[in-house]
Amino acid sequence: MFRKKSTSAGSAKDRLQLVLIQDRTNLSALDLDQLKNEILEVLARYVDIDRRAVNISMEQDGREQRLRADIPLKAATRANRR
Amino acid sequence: MTAKVITITSGKGGVGKTTNAANIAAALALTGDKVVCIDGDIGLRNLDVVLGLENRIVYDLVDVVEGRCRLAQAMIKDKRIPDFFLIPAAQTRDKSAVSPSDMVNLCDQLRPDFDWIVIDCPAGIERGFRNALAPADLVLVITNPEISAVRDADRIIGLVEAEEKGPAKLILNRVSIDMVKRGDMLAADDVVDLLAIELIGIVPEDPNVLVSSNQGVPVVLNEKTKVGKAFRNIALRIKGEQVPFLDLDEKDNFFGRLGKVFRGANH
Numbered sequence: 334m335f336r337k338k339s340t341s342a343g344s345a346k347d348r349l350q351l352v353l354i355q356d357r358t359n360l361s362a363l364d365l366d367q368l369k370n371e372i373l374e375v376l377a378r379y380v381d382i383d384r385r386a387v388n389i390s391m392e393q394d395g396r397e398q399r400l401r402a403d404i405p406l407k408a409a410t411r412a413n414r415r
Numbered sequence: 416m417t418a419k420v421i422t423i424t425s426g427k428g429g430v431g432k433t434t435n436a437a438n439i440a441a442a443l444a445l446t447g448d449k450v451v452c453i454d455g456d457i458g459l460r461n462l463d464v465v466l467g468l469e470n471r472i473v474y475d476l477v478d479v480v481e482g483r484c485r486l487a488q489a490m491i492k493d494k495r496i497p498d499f500f501l502i503p504a505a506q507t508r509d510k511s512a513v514s515p516s517d518m519v520n521l522c523d524q525l526r527p528d529f530d531w532i533v534i535d536c537p538a539g540i541e542r543g544f545r546n547a548l549a550p551a552d553l554v555l556v557i558t559n560p561e562i563s564a565v566r567d568a569d570r571i572i573g574l575v576e577a578e579e580k581g582p583a584k585l586i587l588n589r590v591s592i593d594m595v596k597r598g599d600m601l602a603a604d605d606v607v608d609l610l611a612i613e614l615i616g617i618v619p620e621d622p623n624v625l626v627s628s629n630q631g632v633p634v635v636l637n638e639k640t641k642v643g644k645a646f647r648n649i650a651l652r653i654k655g656e657q658v659p660f661l662d663l664d665e666k667d668n669f670f671g672r673l674g675k676v677f678r679g680a681n682h
Binding site for chain 1: 560562565566569570572573576595597598599600601602605608609610611612
């Protein structure tokens with residue numbers, strides 16, 4: 334409402350958003366990173382992906398958590414199709 | 416009558432569970448309903464002093480459960496509010512003296528004679544919490560706009576859901592509107608976004624709460640305070656009425672303004 338993102342209440346809300354997801358899923362920030370890396374490793378075995386374009390995140394939907402993955406695939410080129 | 420059991424809980428200590436239990440129970444009784452409150456904090460009893468009934472305790476919750484007295488003997492009748500009773504906690508025992516099924520049985524005995532049974536839950540998520548949760552029909556989670564209290568509230572809400580006692584409803588206690596406006600306190604909307612449960616009360620920070628507990632008089636009995644009004648509104652919402660949330664920003668009521676006029680004239 335009358336608040337900029339830089340207020341202390343704003344940082345409380347941002348921090349709580351992350352910590353509540355970790356509490357509810359029992360996944361720490363480190364666990365989530367590892368989960369992402371393992372997902373990417375598996376995907377890379379089948380398709381060509383640009384790791385920097387990948388977005389895997391945990392979102393809150395009411396009192397439920399959702400793991401959302403946006404993984405753009407690279408077009409197969411003649412050379413690597415072979 | 417078949418009483419509904421309201422359990423007041425928070426996870427974290429010191430957020431205002433006992434104050435809320437005392438005042439919501441008293442506010443329900445002030446609407447003309449018959450109310451008994453139970454102090455579930457065995458070993459650390461407090462509801463008796465907040466209500467100003469500490470000098471009238473003969474028997475307690477553990478005496479009832481262990482059969483040393485009849486249920487009626489452990490109920491202290493408040494002399495200020497009609498049909499308002501307290502069953503105090505034992506002070507010299509611990510939470511293991513009572514089991515969740517003891518609490519269910521106790522509430523089942525009380526239900527025919529009351530409209531509401533209000534249980535003040537101890538802090539934490541152990542036995543005392545399980546005891547208070549077991550008979551609950553409605554769980555009210557109290558939190559403060561403070562990061563640790565909100566986190567613990569989320570944990571409690573999850574446990575209440577897991578026990579199929581949900582959906583819990585939320586009371587945001589000790590809101591200072593000036594700090595919210597400065598951006599230094601989570602607003603009710605923020606807390607509701609984070610916890611994703613229905614809000615049933617916003618209680619303003621108010622020195623009258625301390626004054627009232629000093630005197631052993633529930634602040635709802637003080638008609639002039641905004642905090643008393645907030646508790647009375649919670650009672651009405653519990654009873655199913657649609658009551659808008661108070662405008663905490665509107666500082667002065669009519670009498671406040673009138674007082675200022677007189678004080679100004681005396682200068």
